[in-house]
Amino acid sequence: MGSSKREKILQNNRQLAYILAFAFLAVSMIVGISVGSVSVSVSELFRIIGKEVFHLPLSTEANMMFSNIVMKIRLPRVVLAGLVGASLAISGAAFQGLLRNPLADPYTLGVSSGASVGAVITLFFGFSLPGIGLFTLPLLSVLFSFLTIFSVLLFAQKVDRSMKVETIILTGVIFSSFLGAFISLMIAMTGEELRQIIGWLLGSVSMRGWSYVGIILPFFIVGAVILMLNARELNALSFGEDRAQHLGVSVKQRKLLVLIAGSLLTGAAVAVSGTIGFVGLVIPHFTRRLIGPDHKHLLPLSMIIGGGFLILADLVSRIIISPAELPIGVITALIGAPVFAMILLKRRRTERG
Amino acid sequence: MLTVTELIGGYTREMPVLKNLTFEVARGEVFGILGPNGSGKTTLLQMMSGILPYHSGEIMLKGKRLQDYRTKDLARVIAVLPQHSTQAFSYTVKETVSLGRYAHQKGLLQSWSAEDEEVVKKVMKQTGVTQFQQIPFEQLSGGEKQRVLLAQSLAQEPEILFLDEPTNHLDLSYQKELLDLMKKWTKEKDLTVISIFHDLNLASLYCDRLLLLEKGRIQINDKPNEVLKRERIQAVYQTEIENQPHPSLPKPQLFIVPSHLAEEQEALVVNERYLETKDEWIALKAPIPLKTLSSGVTGAINGWYQTFVNRCVKRTYDCHDPLEEMIEYLSAKGFNPSETMGMMTNVDVKTAAVRFYEGNDISTFIVVTAGKGNPVNTPHIVQSERTRGPSIHTWVFVNGCLPEEAFIQSLVTATEAKLKALHDYGAETNTLGIETSKDSILLAATQRGKNIRHGESMESLGMLVSRGVYECTLLAMKNSDWKDG
Known part of the structure; x- marks a missing residue:
C-alpha cells in the first residue's frame, strides 16, 4: 500500500519525479567515476571535472594520475554507459507504446540482430576498413542495423500495405531468428575470435574512450528529440491505430518516424556496446509504474533513469570480480530479470486486489 | 455536409x-x-x-x-x-x-x-x-x-x-x-x-x-x-x-418473433371447459395467454392475459380507486393480477349466457352478462355511479390467429350485434333508451391455428361473432329479467 501511495505522489508531482530521476543519474555518475580499482575521492573528482571540463582556475595540484584516470578512462566510460542506457530505455519506452505491447523492447524488431551481424562479420573476418580502422565495427554495426530495420519495414509493407503493428512485430521476429541463426553459424565456424565475439555479444562499455561517445552522441540526440516530439502521438497510438487516426494523428508517418528514431538509438547503442538486454524492457516498465503511461513524461524519465541504471550496472560489472570484469549484459540480465519478475508479480496482485 | x-x-x-x-x-x-x-x-x-x-x-x-x-x-x-x-x-x-x-x-x-x-x-x-x-x-x-x-x-x-x-x-x-x-x-x-x-x-x-x-x-x-x-x-x-x-x-x-413460438402452433380450443362460475364471479382460465383487446378495469386496452374474471359487485359498491381494489380482490381470490383481466358488473353472474359457435376451421366462445341494473329501492343506500344503470359485459374468445385489423373488425361487429340485440329486445319489452356507457367488451384470441388474414375467413369470423353476440346478449337479458322479475 505504501508503495502505491508513493507512486500516486510522483504521478501528481511530476517535478519531484524529474528531480529524483536527475539526482539518481548524478549520484550514479559520481559513484561510477569515483569507485574502482583506484578510488577517486568525490572532492578530488569535482576538482578534476571543474578544471578539465569547465576550465575553472582551480589549483593545479590535482594529481595527474587521477586526472588521467577520470578524464581518459572513467568519465568517457560513464558517459558512454549513460548514453547507451538512455538510448535503450527511451527507445524501449517508445517501442512499447508504438507496438502497444509492454513486453516489446528495442530488440523486438530485429534491429540488434542486424547490428550484431555487422559486428560479428567484422570480428570474424578481422575487417578493418581503410581510414577508419577501429571504427569499422561500430560503423558496420550501425549500417547493418539500418539495413535490417528498412528490410523489416519493406517486408512488412509487402505483406500488409497498411503496416499494422502486428505485421511489423511478426516480420521483426522472422528477421531476428534468421539473423540470429546467421550469427550462430559464424560463431560455430570461428576459431580464436570466439572469445572476442561472445564478449562483444554480451555487451561492454569498457575501454572505448571518447571516440565511441562521439559515435553514439549524434544518433542519440536525433533519436531522442524525434521520439520526444512524438510523445502525444504515442499516447494516441496506445488506443490503437484507427483510434489514433480518428484523433487526428497521421498514423503512417508517425509510426515510421518512431520506428526509425527507435532503431537509430538501438542500432547506435548496440554498435558501441554490444547487445545489452533488459534495460529497454525493465526501465520503461519501472518508470511507467512510477509516473503513469503519459509518454510526455515517460520518455524523458525513462531516458534519465535508464542512463543512471546502466552506469550502476557497469560499475557492478567491473568491481564484482575485480580485477576481472563481467560483461555488462550479464549484470543487466541478472538484475533486470528478477526485477521484471517482481514488477509482474506485483502488478498481478494489485490488479486482483 | x-x-x-x-x-x-x-x-x-x-x-x-x-x-x-x-x-x-x-x-x-x-x-x-x-x-x-x-x-x-x-x-x-x-x-x-x-x-x-x-x-x-x-x-x-x-x-x-x-x-x-x-x-x-x-x-x-x-x-x-x-x-x-x-x-x-x-x-x-x-x-x-x-x-x-x-x-x-x-x-x-x-x-x-x-x-x-x-x-x-x-x-x-x-x-x-x-x-x-x-x-x-x-x-x-x-x-x-x-x-x-x-x-x-x-x-x-x-x-x-x-x-x-x-x-x-x-x-x-x-x-x-x-x-x-x-x-x-x-x-x-x-x-x-x-x-x-x-x-x-x-x-x-x-x-x-x-x-x-x-x-x-x-x-x-x-x-x-x-x-x-x-x-x-x-x-x-x-x-x-x-x-x-x-x-x-x-x-x-x-x-x-422467436421461431420456437411459431412451432407451437397446434390449435387450441377455448370453450366451456375453462369456464368457472361462482356466486361472486365468473372466470375463464385459459391454458395459454390470449391476445386481448378490452376495456376492463385491470388490463385495459391490450396485452396478453391468461385469466378473465367478471366480478359481481354489490350495487352499493363505491371505491375511489377501483383498480387497486380490484387487484386486491383478485389476489385474495387466488388470481395473478398481472395475468388477469378483471371486469365488474352489477348483474348476477349466474345469469350469464354462455355459448360456443363453430364455423369452418374457426370457432368462437361467447360469454355475456347483461342486466338493466334497476336502482335499488332503498333511499338510505347511496348508489355509486359505477353500479347504477344497465350494463352488458361481452366476452368473445376466438380460436384462431387474428391480425390487428381482425381485432378491430370483430370488436365493431360485436358492438353492432349487441346494439341490435338491445334494440330488438327493447322492441319486445317496450323499454327504450337503453344506455350503453357502462358496458365493457373483451376480445381475446388464442393466436394459434387458422390464420385469419384474408377475406373469406374474416367474413366467416364476422358472422360467428355477429350471431353469437346477438344471441347471447338477448339470452342474457332474458335470464336476468327473469331473475329480477
Missing part, C-alpha cells in the same frame, strides 16, 4: 463490399445506417471517416474531397466514437479525454492551452465522467468506458460525429441519455450524427433518416416510417418480424 457519390470500395476491386453507393447527409441530421451483418455498414463508416481507402467514387466533406484533408484537419471536423477500445497502458480518464484535443493543438510542442482544459472539463461534465477523472480507464465498467470515449470524441469539437453501435455496452437509461444528448446537440449545436444501429427500434426513435444497406447496396434511404416496413425488414434481415407503432410516438417499432 457529407456527400457520397458512386462509392465502390472494400476487399478487392473485382469483389467490392460496397457497390455503388450514392447519398447525402445534411447538416444537423441524425442519420442512421442499418443493415444485417456483413452488409457493409462498418466498411462504409470507416471509409467516410477516412480510415479505409476506396476504389472509386467520391466522398465530399463540406465541399472538399475527403482525401484532400490533412489527418489533423479532418479530426477537427469528424470525430468517431468507436465500438470498443482497449488501451495497452492504463491512462487515467482525464488523460484519455485530453487526447481528444490533439487535433486542436498547434506547434511542435503542442502546449496545453486554457481553452483545451476548459473543453475537456466541459465534455467530462456533459458525459458524467468528471468524478472518474483520476481513475485508470481500464478499471471502468463497459458503460463508463463508452462514456469516456464519447467525452474524448466530443473534446475534438467535431461537426460530424460518427457512431458505431453507440449503445452497445450501455444499460437502458444510458442508451436513452446518450441518444437524447446526441439529439439535443444536433438541434443546439448543429452537430451532424451518422450512426450505425443494430437496434432498429432505437434507430426509428432517434434518426431523421435511415439508410438500409443490403449486400453492399442501398436498399432504401428514407424516413424511418418508410424504411421500417415489415415486409422490407423481413426480406433484408430474413427473419420473422412484427411491427407496431410506438405507444406514444409516431414511430414504427419492430419485434422479432
Whole structure:
C-alpha cells in the first residue's frame, strides 16, 4: 500500500519525479567515476571535472594520475554507459507504446540482430576498413542495423500495405531468428575470435574512450528529440491505430518516424556496446509504474533513469570480480530479470486486489 | 455536409463490399445506417471517416474531397466514437479525454492551452465522467468506458460525429441519455450524427433518416416510417418480424418473433371447459395467454392475459380507486393480477349466457352478462355511479390467429350485434333508451391455428361473432329479467 501511495505522489508531482530521476543519474555518475580499482575521492573528482571540463582556475595540484584516470578512462566510460542506457530505455519506452505491447523492447524488431551481424562479420573476418580502422565495427554495426530495420519495414509493407503493428512485430521476429541463426553459424565456424565475439555479444562499455561517445552522441540526440516530439502521438497510438487516426494523428508517418528514431538509438547503442538486454524492457516498465503511461513524461524519465541504471550496472560489472570484469549484459540480465519478475508479480496482485 | 457519390470500395476491386453507393447527409441530421451483418455498414463508416481507402467514387466533406484533408484537419471536423477500445497502458480518464484535443493543438510542442482544459472539463461534465477523472480507464465498467470515449470524441469539437453501435455496452437509461444528448446537440449545436444501429427500434426513435444497406447496396434511404416496413425488414434481415407503432410516438417499432413460438402452433380450443362460475364471479382460465383487446378495469386496452374474471359487485359498491381494489380482490381470490383481466358488473353472474359457435376451421366462445341494473329501492343506500344503470359485459374468445385489423373488425361487429340485440329486445319489452356507457367488451384470441388474414375467413369470423353476440346478449337479458322479475 505504501508503495502505491508513493507512486500516486510522483504521478501528481511530476517535478519531484524529474528531480529524483536527475539526482539518481548524478549520484550514479559520481559513484561510477569515483569507485574502482583506484578510488577517486568525490572532492578530488569535482576538482578534476571543474578544471578539465569547465576550465575553472582551480589549483593545479590535482594529481595527474587521477586526472588521467577520470578524464581518459572513467568519465568517457560513464558517459558512454549513460548514453547507451538512455538510448535503450527511451527507445524501449517508445517501442512499447508504438507496438502497444509492454513486453516489446528495442530488440523486438530485429534491429540488434542486424547490428550484431555487422559486428560479428567484422570480428570474424578481422575487417578493418581503410581510414577508419577501429571504427569499422561500430560503423558496420550501425549500417547493418539500418539495413535490417528498412528490410523489416519493406517486408512488412509487402505483406500488409497498411503496416499494422502486428505485421511489423511478426516480420521483426522472422528477421531476428534468421539473423540470429546467421550469427550462430559464424560463431560455430570461428576459431580464436570466439572469445572476442561472445564478449562483444554480451555487451561492454569498457575501454572505448571518447571516440565511441562521439559515435553514439549524434544518433542519440536525433533519436531522442524525434521520439520526444512524438510523445502525444504515442499516447494516441496506445488506443490503437484507427483510434489514433480518428484523433487526428497521421498514423503512417508517425509510426515510421518512431520506428526509425527507435532503431537509430538501438542500432547506435548496440554498435558501441554490444547487445545489452533488459534495460529497454525493465526501465520503461519501472518508470511507467512510477509516473503513469503519459509518454510526455515517460520518455524523458525513462531516458534519465535508464542512463543512471546502466552506469550502476557497469560499475557492478567491473568491481564484482575485480580485477576481472563481467560483461555488462550479464549484470543487466541478472538484475533486470528478477526485477521484471517482481514488477509482474506485483502488478498481478494489485490488479486482483 | 457529407456527400457520397458512386462509392465502390472494400476487399478487392473485382469483389467490392460496397457497390455503388450514392447519398447525402445534411447538416444537423441524425442519420442512421442499418443493415444485417456483413452488409457493409462498418466498411462504409470507416471509409467516410477516412480510415479505409476506396476504389472509386467520391466522398465530399463540406465541399472538399475527403482525401484532400490533412489527418489533423479532418479530426477537427469528424470525430468517431468507436465500438470498443482497449488501451495497452492504463491512462487515467482525464488523460484519455485530453487526447481528444490533439487535433486542436498547434506547434511542435503542442502546449496545453486554457481553452483545451476548459473543453475537456466541459465534455467530462456533459458525459458524467468528471468524478472518474483520476481513475485508470481500464478499471471502468463497459458503460463508463463508452462514456469516456464519447467525452474524448466530443473534446475534438467535431461537426460530424460518427457512431458505431453507440449503445452497445450501455444499460437502458444510458442508451436513452446518450441518444437524447446526441439529439439535443444536433438541434443546439448543429452537430451532424451518422450512426450505425443494430437496434432498429432505437434507430426509428432517434434518426431523421435511415439508410438500409443490403449486400453492399442501398436498399432504401428514407424516413424511418418508410424504411421500417415489415415486409422490407423481413426480406433484408430474413427473419420473422412484427411491427407496431410506438405507444406514444409516431414511430414504427419492430419485434422479432422467436421461431420456437411459431412451432407451437397446434390449435387450441377455448370453450366451456375453462369456464368457472361462482356466486361472486365468473372466470375463464385459459391454458395459454390470449391476445386481448378490452376495456376492463385491470388490463385495459391490450396485452396478453391468461385469466378473465367478471366480478359481481354489490350495487352499493363505491371505491375511489377501483383498480387497486380490484387487484386486491383478485389476489385474495387466488388470481395473478398481472395475468388477469378483471371486469365488474352489477348483474348476477349466474345469469350469464354462455355459448360456443363453430364455423369452418374457426370457432368462437361467447360469454355475456347483461342486466338493466334497476336502482335499488332503498333511499338510505347511496348508489355509486359505477353500479347504477344497465350494463352488458361481452366476452368473445376466438380460436384462431387474428391480425390487428381482425381485432378491430370483430370488436365493431360485436358492438353492432349487441346494439341490435338491445334494440330488438327493447322492441319486445317496450323499454327504450337503453344506455350503453357502462358496458365493457373483451376480445381475446388464442393466436394459434387458422390464420385469419384474408377475406373469406374474416367474413366467416364476422358472422360467428355477429350471431353469437346477438344471441347471447338477448339470452342474457332474458335470464336476468327473469331473475329480477
